Amino acid sequence: MMTSRKSVINIGLLGLGTVGTGVMQILAKNRADIAAKTGSELKITKALVRDPSKTRPHLDPAVELTTDASSVLTDPAIDIIVEVMGGIEPARQYIATALEHGKHVVTANKDLMALCGYELFSAAQEHNKNIYYEASVGGGIPLIRPIKHCLAANRIRSIMGIINGTTNYILTQMTAAKKDFQDALAEAQAKGFAEADPKNDLEGRDAAYKLAILASLAFQSVVNVDDIATESIVEMSVRDIMYADELGFVIKLLAIGEETQEGLKLRVHPTLVPKDHPLASVHNEFNALFLVGDAVGELMFFGRGAGSLPTASAVVADVIEAVHNIHHGIENHAIEMTFAAKPVVPMSRSRSKFYVRLKAKDQPGVFGSVATVFGDAQVSLDMILQTRRDVNLAEIVLVTHEVVEHNFYQALERIKQLDSIRNISNVIRVLERG
Amino acid sequence: MMTSRKSVINIGLLGLGTVGTGVMQILAKNRADIAAKTGSELKITKALVRDPSKTRPHLDPAVELTTDASSVLTDPAIDIIVEVMGGIEPARQYIATALEHGKHVVTANKDLMALCGYELFSAAQEHNKNIYYEASVGGGIPLIRPIKHCLAANRIRSIMGIINGTTNYILTQMTAAKKDFQDALAEAQAKGFAEADPKNDLEGRDAAYKLAILASLAFQSVVNVDDIATESIVEMSVRDIMYADELGFVIKLLAIGEETQEGLKLRVHPTLVPKDHPLASVHNEFNALFLVGDAVGELMFFGRGAGSLPTASAVVADVIEAVHNIHHGIENHAIEMTFAAKPVVPMSRSRSKFYVRLKAKDQPGVFGSVATVFGDAQVSLDMILQTRRDVNLAEIVLVTHEVVEHNFYQALERIKQLDSIRNISNVIRVLERG
Numbered sequence: 004m005m006t007s008r009k010s011v012i013n014i015g016l017l018g019l020g021t022v023g024t025g026v027m028q029i030l031a032k033n034r035a036d037i038a039a040k041t042g043s044e045l046k047i048t049k050a051l052v053r054d055p056s057k058t059r060p061h062l063d064p065a066v067e068l069t070t071d072a073s074s075v076l077t078d079p080a081i082d083i084i085v086e087v088m089g090g091i092e093p094a095r096q097y098i099a100t101a102l103e104h105g106k107h108v109v110t111a112n113k114d115l116m117a118l119c120g121y122e123l124f125s126a127a128q129e130h131n132k133n134i135y136y137e138a139s140v141g142g143g144i145p146l147i148r149p150i151k152h153c154l155a156a157n158r159i160r161s162i163m164g165i166i167n168g169t170t171n172y173i174l175t176q177m178t179a180a181k182k183d184f185q186d187a188l189a190e191a192q193a194k195g196f197a198e199a200d201p202k203n204d205l206e207g208r209d210a211a212y213k214l215a216i217l218a219s220l221a222f223q224s225v226v227n228v229d230d231i232a233t234e235s236i237v238e239m240s241v242r243d244i245m246y247a248d249e250l251g252f253v254i255k256l257l258a259i260g261e262e263t264q265e266g267l268k269l270r271v272h273p274t275l276v277p278k279d280h281p282l283a284s285v286h287n288e289f290n291a292l293f294l295v296g297d298a299v300g301e302l303m304f305f306g307r308g309a310g311s312l313p314t315a316s317a318v319v320a321d322v323i324e325a326v327h328n329i330h331h332g333i334e335n336h337a338i339e340m341t342f343a344a345k346p347v348v349p350m351s352r353s354r355s356k357f358y359v360r361l362k363a364k365d366q367p368g369v370f371g372s373v374a375t376v377f378g379d380a381q382v383s384l385d386m387i388l389q390t391r392r393d394v395n396l397a398e399i400v401l402v403t404h405e406v407v408e409h410n411f412y413q414a415l416e417r418i419k420q421l422d423s424i425r426n427i428s429n430v431i432r433v434l435e436r437g
Numbered sequence: 438m439m440t441s442r443k444s445v446i447n448i449g450l451l452g453l454g455t456v457g458t459g460v461m462q463i464l465a466k467n468r469a470d471i472a473a474k475t476g477s478e479l480k481i482t483k484a485l486v487r488d489p490s491k492t493r494p495h496l497d498p499a500v501e502l503t504t505d506a507s508s509v510l511t512d513p514a515i516d517i518i519v520e521v522m523g524g525i526e527p528a529r530q531y532i533a534t535a536l537e538h539g540k541h542v543v544t545a546n547k548d549l550m551a552l553c554g555y556e557l558f559s560a561a562q563e564h565n566k567n568i569y570y571e572a573s574v575g576g577g578i579p580l581i582r583p584i585k586h587c588l589a590a591n592r593i594r595s596i597m598g599i600i601n602g603t604t605n606y607i608l609t610q611m612t613a614a615k616k617d618f619q620d621a622l623a624e625a626q627a628k629g630f631a632e633a634d635p636k637n638d639l640e641g642r643d644a645a646y647k648l649a650i651l652a653s654l655a656f657q658s659v660v661n662v663d664d665i666a667t668e669s670i671v672e673m674s675v676r677d678i679m680y681a682d683e684l685g686f687v688i689k690l691l692a693i694g695e696e697t698q699e700g701l702k703l704r705v706h707p708t709l710v711p712k713d714h715p716l717a718s719v720h721n722e723f724n725a726l727f728l729v730g731d732a733v734g735e736l737m738f739f740g741r742g743a744g745s746l747p748t749a750s751a752v753v754a755d756v757i758e759a760v761h762n763i764h765h766g767i768e769n770h771a772i773e774m775t776f777a778a779k780p781v782v783p784m785s786r787s788r789s790k791f792y793v794r795l796k797a798k799d800q801p802g803v804f805g806s807v808a809t810v811f812g813d814a815q816v817s818l819d820m821i822l823q824t825r826r827d828v829n830l831a832e833i834v835l836v837t838h839e840v841v842e843h844n845f846y847q848a849l850e851r852i853k854q855l856d857s858i859r860n861i862s863n864v865i866r867v868l869e870r871g
Contacts, residue, residue, distance in 0.1 A: 156753030298467075300747050324586065
């Protein structure tokens, strides 16, 4: 082979928290296997930490701990910088410095890739280096590499993911154990599946960041996070989950991207998913990405979307690819720099199928008046459940056919004003059966 | 970049059946995208066919059809040979000739890779060329590349797959529509999911070939197909499926590989899969591979395991990788040549959990005598169902705990000889809950 192999590859680690520790553990445990696969010994020589005196259970004594970022970033002996500190600053500046100093970069930083991806790819291209980011989405599940390489023969039509473990855990517990939202959230926090401040997860912002990264690759477009419509799961109730069950659905927080002739459609919202859809059986903290390619058809990738070792598995796979590329002199192949910025279709012009739960006076003609308003707005109904709630109040659950969002919400405004309607309890989008 | 790009890559196609036609269609339809990704125009210049005069709906008129294999294999203008003819001979000889003449090879040939993989990798190494075979297993589902690259940081502990669409279609129809085996088979044949002679599929041989390819990569061992124990699905009845349902299981044909301290365990057999396992919701003609890695944990890949365009999607992904490697002078990186041949544990020494259905005289003490025989052989029971079949005959269904196969079958022999036992209707292995 016409390649010059470096017998040792030196790695600088930025951050030694959950993921950084996992990276260190994997490189120690599977050292011999990885050396056989890459033809090089992989050594973490330095790790940037806040507090070098802290007790660290899996610490490799050969690793020099330092609080001085530039001693890692500019060390001429280091080949690859692994950034697992998270957050925008100073991670962004550190990666820029590392690229300037001729390092390849592996990052697990979702926020940074979603918000500053283009800037980082540009910097990598300018310095003729690569940036790898498999671990930024979906933890250990291979997603970036399969979309980039395994599906390279396809035009991807749509991607749909359960890519936030916190909300999936909560919704699974609400479904399986009929726990209400607050109890399920408290349990998720107790088990470490939800943060003390779970706002970003519950409101779909975390999933939107991940969708931005995935949709960008799938549709070869620079996606702006602000173009992704998000809806929270906090309004979901056990009542909705039980009605959904009766109608043949489970409720999941889906991140959805589609490429249509009008442009990209990008959104994150709670969704009624048909029980026989592969995403319906993705439970608890597990994640999955379901996609449709023009050649491959339906495909799903399932696994652990977070956690120390799963995420570190993706980081180390990237490190191994970086080593391979160093050996073969593949300095820069950022296909991301060739992406256009495709137009995004606003939600109001999207078509969706809706579940509506409302309370009405239990009197003759109520259902007829609701159906008439929908009919006038060209919203046709697919399924109806009516149950008496108490002596005077009836609960009506409807599922529409696919309709233009704008028409639907106009009709809903008029329904709210009907005398016979007490309130609209919830509105949830419904995934059309395949 | 220090690379010399060929602006045109010429491809020779061996075979223009279902998959070959799909390859031609994808390269035509997504030509511009693929050229943008690879930096080269990909052209099929010649295709080896049996009958050049046959009408072919998706034929690209620029492709020269020929019946002369050597005019394709030795053409100095051709860079990559794509073998989609199937079968052992003459495909094996053709691939050897192509490698000798300096071509890279992409193949979708499962039989050849399972039976002659080592020989082909050796030939590729000798001629400093690569052989790509993503399409040989799992149709469009990325499996080879993820195991090789995305999971490179892991030791893979076990793989479990639904990798035969014919049997999965039949078992799904038996489960969902309570069709008996013969009707479900006839329907599968009518829909093109089963061949006229379905023996290789029904008996697990097709799945064993695929398991040999996957297990070889997952466990980095040269796996011999003959070391894989197989069992047919022809004995499965709707009765078993209904009892399984009652006990919380669905019946699937699983191909299973595990690496244990004693060696590899490799087998294909009908299996009771717990309903909450991700493989339980893989229906009809879909395939899936579930695996456990020491870092990544549980992972599943799901999609279409056969068909023209899905399989061609995998072939073209390999072609794109081959082009990338040609551009970067990566001539040969057959990690498969580094594999050892790890020992294989015989089934009789394996531990399994069993489902047993038997018919007994409906008289006092029958169940006690069965339980005693099992107890004496140290086979303990996990679940029991007893239903009266008719006035004189009772049907007993049991599920054991995990036991050594040898002990279990010895006990079963003794049970068969009990006066009170009419017959053992079926014995099926059971997947332990995770």
